[in-house]
Amino acid sequence: MPDRATSPRVAALVGPYLSGKTSLLESLLMACGTVHRKGRIEDHNTVGDASPEARDRAMSVEVNVVETTYLDDPWVFLDCPGSVEFQQDAVNALMVCDVAVVVCDPDPARARMVMPLLKALDQRSIPHMIFINKIETAQVTLRELMESLQEISDRPLALREVPIREDGKVTGYVDLVSERAYRYKPGEPSDLIQMPEHIKSREEEARQELLENLADTNDHMLEALLEDVVPPKEEVYETLTRDLAEDRVVPVFFGGALEDNGIVRLMKALRHETPCCDETIQRRLVDSGDTAPLAQVFKTIHAAHTGKMSLARVWRGPIKDGTHLGGDKINGLYSFTTPSQPSKIVGAESGAVVGIGRLEAAVTGDLLNAKDKREADWPAVLSPLASISVRPAKHGDDVKLSGALARLSEEDPSLKVEQNNETNELLIWGQGDIHLQVAVARLARQYNVEVTTEKPLVPYQETIRKSASKQGRFKRQTGGHGQFGDVHLEIKPRGRGEGFAFSDRITGGVVPRQYIPAVEQGVREWSRQGPLGFPVVDFEVALYDGSYHTVDSSEQAFKTAAQLAMREGIAACEPVLLEPILKVEISVPNDATSKAQRALSTRRGQIMGFDQKEGWDGWDVVHGMLPQSEMHDLIVEIRSTTMGVGTFSWTFDHLQELTGRDAEQVVKHRKDLLENA
Known part of the structure; x- marks a missing residue:
């Protein structure tokens, strides 16, 4: 077995928001002697969460790297954000760690919050332990909590200790391998005590379950158990260490970071069982x-x-x-x-x-x-779920803003910057509202770029329902050469998604060939903003007649004539608003499937059905079509009904006619924007 003390080992602390990772880091550093007084989140003095954005929100918003030593062994802790809006940093940190410590709440109802994390760890065979934090607040037995956690873990859980309770409160634990009992001493190492009589039967039962889990990967241990032979403790430790390194089993510990309960026990397990860098290289690379x-x-x-x-x-x-x-x-x-x-x-x-x-x-x-x-195997960047429109608050800061956004998106790849040509907006895409707020705060603090933000415009378009023919005639005398252009255009609708087409049926040279491209250019330029205020799509125009003047005609005159014909002709073609429709897939635990469907239906969405999420027991994927205008707060509702674990993906699917009051409101809002521009 490699010498695990020769090079630094890296442990990533991960877990849902409010599970207590930052407090756990403080306690671990206290146990290592790196700090002599623990910081508190409410006092804004923790080792992690050092950035102003993290302290302003009392939550991790980026990965924090901390070096320490424990019993002369070098260690690096990666304290990862718990909020799903900053999970890109956690995903990336897991790719370079030797072990992950998954911190979870002692409430079974909140246990499923760690399921996406456990799935990600198992998909990449990353060794991990579970630390049940805040055990002093538990309202259920550890047995019930373990059952809830096992339901969401693909790997067998190996409970490493059982609690000692006195007057309904957890006051210590029994280590299931060494079979030693300890009593907590807040702020100090636990005391070794005689195992209480009332815990012995539970300890024997739990220890047998641990050995049976390990026997699944150790034939020698299986034979010993079948013969009622107790395997030596050294073999149990070796099997635990090997199974952890190979992601075959998930050790489970418990304690309370605020009172330093169970912290030394966790640190010792990390020291003895965490794989070393060489082993991680073999697994990862x-x-x-x-x-x-x-x-x-x-x-x-x-x-x-x-x-x-x-x-x-x-x-x-x-x-x-x-x-x-x-x-x-x-x-x-x-x-x-x-x-x-x-x-x-x-x-x-x-x-x-x-x-x-x-x-x-x-x-x-x-x-x-x-x-x-x-070339390296690396997780895909998280898909964007929410966006804001930004523009510099100070005139002339456009270039400065562009450079700052490029750096921000390099720091956090889940931030995507888009120049939307359809709405002429600069958009920042992210994982949610707080994620975007932090990005705006960093623009101001790190790069001295103040921005104004707005809800993004929806890229509505418009089209026509009927055909029409119209003449456009432009004539102007200015004293010298005048301007003259005369065109007859036939305007027809096309099928949805077929775009724009231009043709000419000119005979006899009534419109000279050199002016025909100007006619097409005039039509194209006019179609950028139709009578409803949006780009016109899915139509065709044919130039079939016209006239010219040998002296006064010009390309500009024919372009203007074409635009005059379009302005009057489109109005006779029954223009209609088109709204973008997205194809969405909402992933949620199956007890939230009906809520996800309701979220679609209340947003004018169309439910297309649902399927079981592949490889995720107890999860569904709801399929639907959703107007893009209704997407902006969808992720907020999904997360609020699933304790933050639900998510969705989307792609543009098609344009769909929008009529009635909704269309009238969109057109009126567009008119107001154009008038105030």
């Missing part, structure tokens, strides 16, 4: 035995004093400041003994997490060796 330095970027940040910094896991070291990585020269190498103030170092060994300065070509997910990048 299927390493070929190469010995050259290798690092992988999992986060990109832009700092005021250091410029671009790539946070990376060193898979193989050493890497040194001033050498090359990914084809770029390293310009500064940093460690994270204090997260908000990285310290400059000269080199880093295998397993370390470092900040690397000025790797201008490197992006999140890149696997870097000395000369170039290697």
Whole structure:
């Protein structure tokens, strides 16, 4: 078995919002001796959540990197955001960790909140433990909670300890491997005590369940259990360690971070059982035995004093400041003994997490060796779910805003910037309202760019229902050469999605050939804003007659004549509003399926049915069609009815006619916007 103390190991702390990850990090650092007084979220002095945006909202909004040591072993903790709106950082951090600690609430009703996390971990075979936090607030037995958690875990759960209760309160625990009992001492290491008599039967039952779980992967242990032979503790520990590394079993611990209960026990389990960097390389990279330095970027940040910094896991070291990585020269190498103030170092060994300065070509997910990048397996960027329209508050800040947004989206790939040509808006897409608010706050703080935000416009369009023919005649005398153009246009509707087509049926040269492109150009320019105020689509125009003047005719005159014909002709073609319709798929636990369907129907959506979500027991995918104008707060309702675990995906599907009061309101709003522009 590899020596796990020779290089830093990385543990990612993940879990739903309000599960207590940041408090757990404080307690772990206290147990390691890194801090001597724990910070509190309400006091805005925790080691994690160091950014102003995190402290303003009392929640993690980015991954925090903290280095420490425990019994002389080097460790790196990645404290990941719990909110689903900032989960991209958590997803990326999990790709470079040796183990994940999934922090969850002791309420069975909230247990399903960790299911998406457990699914993501198992899909990539990432070793993970579960830490049930706030055990002092539990209103149910640990047995009931374990049953709830097992229902949402694809891997068998291995309870590692059972609680000792006195007067209904958890006052300690019994370790199921060592069979030693401990009493909690808030703020201090637990006391070793004699196992209480009333807990012995429960301890024996739970220990037998643990051994049976392990026997599924250990034939020797299975034979021993069948012969009623108790396997030695050393074999139990070895099996637990191997099964954790191979993601065959999920150890479960409990405690209370606020009172430091169970923290040392968790830290000891991490120390003895977490795989080392070499083992993670084999799992993640299927390493070929190469010995050259290798690092992988999992986060990109832009700092005021250091410029671009790539946070990376060193898979193989050493890497040194001033050498090359990914084809770029390293310009500064940093460690994270204090997260908000990285310290400059000269080199880093295998397993370390470092900040690397000025790797201008490197992006999140890149696997870097000395000369170039290697292809790497990396999770897809999360699909956007909400958007806002932004524009600079100060005149002339457009270029500055563009550069700042490019850096923000490089720091957080789940932020997408779009210049919407249909509405002429600059849009920021993200995972929800808070995600977008934080992006706007960072624009102001990091890049000194104030913006005004608005709800994005819906890219409505319009089309026609009837055909019409119209003459457009433009004549102007100005004293010298005049302007003259005369066209006869036939306007017809086309099928939905067929776009625009132009043709000419001119005979006898009544409109000279050199002016016909100007007629088409005039039609195209006019169609950018039809009588309802929106672009006109799915129609065709034929130029079939006209006249010209040998001296006064020009391309401009014929373009203007075409626009006059269109202005009068389209009005006779029964223009109608078109709204964009999205194809949506809403993923929710099946007890929320009816709520997801109701969310569609109350938004003028069309329910197309639902199916069981593949590979997700107890989950459904609701299929439907939804007007884009009704999408803006859909994710809010889905999350509020599913404790934050539900989500949806969308794609544009088609344009659909909109009539009646809804259409009248859209046209009136558009008219007001154009008049006030």
